[in-house]
Amino acid sequence: MPSVKEREANEDEIRRWRIPPPLLRDADAPGPEGLAILEEIRSEVGVLLWKSLRSVLLWAEFETGERQGLFDSEAPDRRRQEIERSIPAAKAELKDELTALIAAVDRPDEADGDALAAACERIATWAENAGTPLTALEFLQAASLCAPRNARLALDIGYAVQGLGQPARAESWFQRALGLARQTKDWEPYVLAYLAHGRMMTEWGAYPAARQSYIKAVRRAARENMREVEAEVYHDLFLLESRAGNTGRALSFARDALNVPAPNATRFPELARDMGIFWFETGQFQHGFSVLQEAARQIEGDERGRTLGALARAAGKAGDRETFDWARQELDRWWDGPGAPEAWADVARGATALGLKQVAKEAAARSESSAQARDGDAGELAADVLLDTIQTELKALEAVEAQAQLLDAEQQKAHDELAESVLSTFADRSGT
Amino acid sequence: MKPAPRPLVVLHPDRLLRDRLQRVARRRFHLTTVDDWDDLREVVAEAPPAAVILVDPYHGQEDAGEPSPHLKSVLKSYPSATVVAALETPPERYRDLWTMGEWGIAEILQVDEDVSSEAIRKRLLSARSQQLRQLLTHDYGVPLTGRARALLDAAVDTVMAGGHPRDLARELDFSPSTLLRWCQRSQLPNPRRLLLWMRVLFASALLDDPGHSVYTVGVACGYSGDQALRRAIRSVVPYTPSELREKGAFETVSRAFFDEVAKLRDDHAERR
Numbered sequence: 001m002p003s004v005k006e007r008e009a010n011e012d013e014i015r016r017w018r019i020p021p022p023l024l025r026d027a028d029a030p031g032p033e034g035l036a037i038l039e040e041i042r043s044e045v046g047v048l049l050w051k052s053l054r055s056v057l058l059w060a061e062f063e064t065g066e067r068q069g070l071f072d073s074e075a076p077d078r079r080r081q082e083i084e085r086s087i088p089a090a091k092a093e094l095k096d097e098l099t100a101l102i103a104a105v106d107r108p109d110e111a112d113g114d115a116l117a118a119a120c121e122r123i124a125t126w127a128e129n130a131g132t133p134l135t136a137l138e139f140l141q142a143a144s145l146c147a148p149r150n151a152r153l154a155l156d157i158g159y160a161v162q163g164l165g166q167p168a169r170a171e172s173w174f175q176r177a178l179g180l181a182r183q184t185k186d187w188e189p190y191v192l193a194y195l196a197h198g199r200m201m202t203e204w205g206a207y208p209a210a211r212q213s214y215i216k217a218v219r220r221a222a223r224e225n226m227r228e229v230e231a232e233v234y235h236d237l238f239l240l241e242s243r244a245g246n247t248g249r250a251l252s253f254a255r256d257a258l259n260v261p262a263p264n265a266t267r268f269p270e271l272a273r274d275m276g277i278f279w280f281e282t283g284q285f286q287h288g289f290s291v292l293q294e295a296a297r298q299i300e301g302d303e304r305g306r307t308l309g310a311l312a313r314a315a316g317k318a319g320d321r322e323t324f325d326w327a328r329q330e331l332d333r334w335w336d337g338p339g340a341p342e343a344w345a346d347v348a349r350g351a352t353a354l355g356l357k358q359v360a361k362e363a364a365a366r367s368e369s370s371a372q373a374r375d376g377d378a379g380e381l382a383a384d385v386l387l388d389t390i391q392t393e394l395k396a397l398e399a400v401e402a403q404a405q406l407l408d409a410e411q412q413k414a415h416d417e418l419a420e421s422v423l424s425t426f427a428d429r430s431g432t
Numbered sequence: 433m434k435p436a437p438r439p440l441v442v443l444h445p446d447r448l449l450r451d452r453l454q455r456v457a458r459r460r461f462h463l464t465t466v467d468d469w470d471d472l473r474e475v476v477a478e479a480p481p482a483a484v485i486l487v488d489p490y491h492g493q494e495d496a497g498e499p500s501p502h503l504k505s506v507l508k509s510y511p512s513a514t515v516v517a518a519l520e521t522p523p524e525r526y527r528d529l530w531t532m533g534e535w536g537i538a539e540i541l542q543v544d545e546d547v548s549s550e551a552i553r554k555r556l557l558s559a560r561s562q563q564l565r566q567l568l569t570h571d572y573g574v575p576l577t578g579r580a581r582a583l584l585d586a587a588v589d590t591v592m593a594g595g596h597p598r599d600l601a602r603e604l605d606f607s608p609s610t611l612l613r614w615c616q617r618s619q620l621p622n623p624r625r626l627l628l629w630m631r632v633l634f635a636s637a638l639l640d641d642p643g644h645s646v647y648t649v650g651v652a653c654g655y656s657g658d659q660a661l662r663r664a665i666r667s668v669v670p671y672t673p674s675e676l677r678e679k680g681a682f683e684t685v686s687r688a689f690f691d692e693v694a695k696l697r698d699d700h701a702e703r704r
Contacts, residue, residue: 018614020578023578028566030563030566032532032533039530039533044526047521047525051542058550069548071551072544072547085523167575168578204575205699206699206701208699208700208701
């Protein structure tokens with residue numbers, strides 16, 4: 001039981017931090033509330049889910065004490081009979097959850113928001129497993145409205161909406177997660193919501209806002225001893241500063257990311273790969289090449305394609321035909337996932353640097369075809385456009401290289417030491 | 433500025449439902465009932481686009497097997513009309529519910545469940561704001577943050593209810609100063625101007641319908657008449673209502689609104 005003082009402090013906190021209203025619907029998809037469910041589940045089960053959702057949303061719109069008489073007195077029995085009649089025995093689990101939601105209709109003033117939220121969350125899990133993501137999202141949102149102090153739930157909805165490609169709506173949920181987390185002092189969702197917000201702002205090119213969010217995330221992560229996340233945020237800060245062209249700050253954040261004593265350091269190879277690309281693009285070709293070689297040995301899964309592409313490009317610039325061929329063959333043999341168009345574009349860049357015109361042409365064509373398969377439009381990765389721009393890029397790289405020669409000894413030392421540190425971490429990880 | 437009741441045209445035989453609607457309508461809606469689809473068509477053709485049409489989708493169908501083709505025809509002929517279907521929703525009707533969604537109805541009133549005034553009001557209000565919200569989703573190359581989009585949605589609701597900045601603040605559970613700060617941080621016009629824009633946008637959506645006079649549009653938007661509407665329009669775009677009509681009123685005004693939002697945009701802001 002919290003003391004009066006604690007309660008007052010908590011109320012002050014709630015007053016102080018207003019929580020933005022979340023966007024519950026995609027404004028571009030009008031129509032009856034919850035229609036997405038009927039689009040995904042065209043059956044009697046779909047109608048029951050839809051009706052239950054609408055009852056819960058109506059319930060959540062009112063405060064305790066205002067809910068008396070909100071629903072028809074015969075509605076609970078009717079709903080029970082409909083569930084009994086329409087939900088097949090094989091879906092007993094769903095039947096239980098839908099029955100649990102009748103509490104909102106049956107005793108609106110006594111129904112427990114947390115219990116309703118729990119049932120909604122279980123229905124969302126069921127819907128996710130049934131391959132109906134929009135239904136899952138509708139019920140997650142309903143859960144969040146029934147348990148309006150749950151920051152983790154709001155954060156999960158933000159991720160889910162982001163996955164559906166609705167950035168503004170996702171951002172409104174991240175903001176809500178932030179506000180709730182701050183009120184309830186639930187620091188993990190707080191840090192993760194700031195991280196998600198920072199990434200979104202980075203994508204939009206709003207760098208100062210992104211930086212602000214990352215800094216808040218990293219400070220809280222450090223204070224709460226969330227080492228893995230702290231390292232991840234420093235990694236993102238490094239990417240942000242390198243994108244913004246702030247080389248000194250980028251290096252500093254990369255160093256911070258490496259220095260966080262994260263026990264698993266699961267994202268170290270990706271950090272190293274990004275540092276390799278950064279060195280390559282800032283004229284420190286040798287460092288870039290060495291680090292990318294190590295990263296390509298360790299990175300598997302979705303990130304592998306991008307890493308192999310970057311290595312092929314660096315190998316081309318370094319004149320290392322053997323490594324270039326290896327990276328190209330690996331890409332060809334192993335990988336056909338996200339980032340393929342960009343990876344093949346990098347192979348074309350490496351081939352051009354090596355003077356392999358035919359290989360460059362083939363890689364550019366591959367980049368174009370995989371961009372078309374992914375986006376339906378090759379856009380900037382159209383083969384002939386790409387081959388034209390590569391020539392310009394190579395000239396620009398020469399200028400960058402010349403500039404890198406002008407670094408003073410101290411600046412160069414910072415690069416050298418950091419590269420050495422990355423390579424020795426690779427060596428430690430592989431036990432040599 | 434006073435809240436103007438919007439027409440609520442009802443084609444539904446259920447007397448109990450009509451009584452409930454009458455109770456809910458009060459100052460928000462001006463209720464008119466019609467007896468058949470032909471009458472409804474006539475009324476819809478003349479009603480301002482701000483009207484909400486509530487229908488029994490099975491009206492005139494002998495066995496209530498499927499929604500009436502007349503409903504489909506009305507929705508097709510008047511795609512900007514805000515139509516709410518009021519019906520019982522047993523699970524067996526899953527095809528009908530989905531079909532009506534496809535046809536473009538704005539909301540469903542479950543006559544067996546949405547019986548309280550609060551429930552009916554919620555359905556009608558949700559339907560009422562959809563048109564303007566949807567029009568505002570058009571991509572003018574000005575990406576809005578989630579916070580800005582939420583403020584915009586709330587502003588649409590406030591304008592639809594004939595509200596003022598203090599009502600917008602109340603809807604968001606903010607103090608007026610918090611609302612002002614949020615508008616600044618979201619890089620939107622201040623609350624007063626935001627509501628002015630939304631009201632003029634609403635008026636311009638109505639102006640695009642050639643069947644309505646400038647006077648009726650002004651009154652529908654809560655102005656005392658055409659002069660007041662002209663002044664409001666002039667304060668955001670340099671055109672008269674007639675000029676706006678010629679240019680495509682909503683397109684012109686919404687472009688001007690997003691131009692103003694683009695000018696307020698600051699990528700160097702530390703807080704978004």
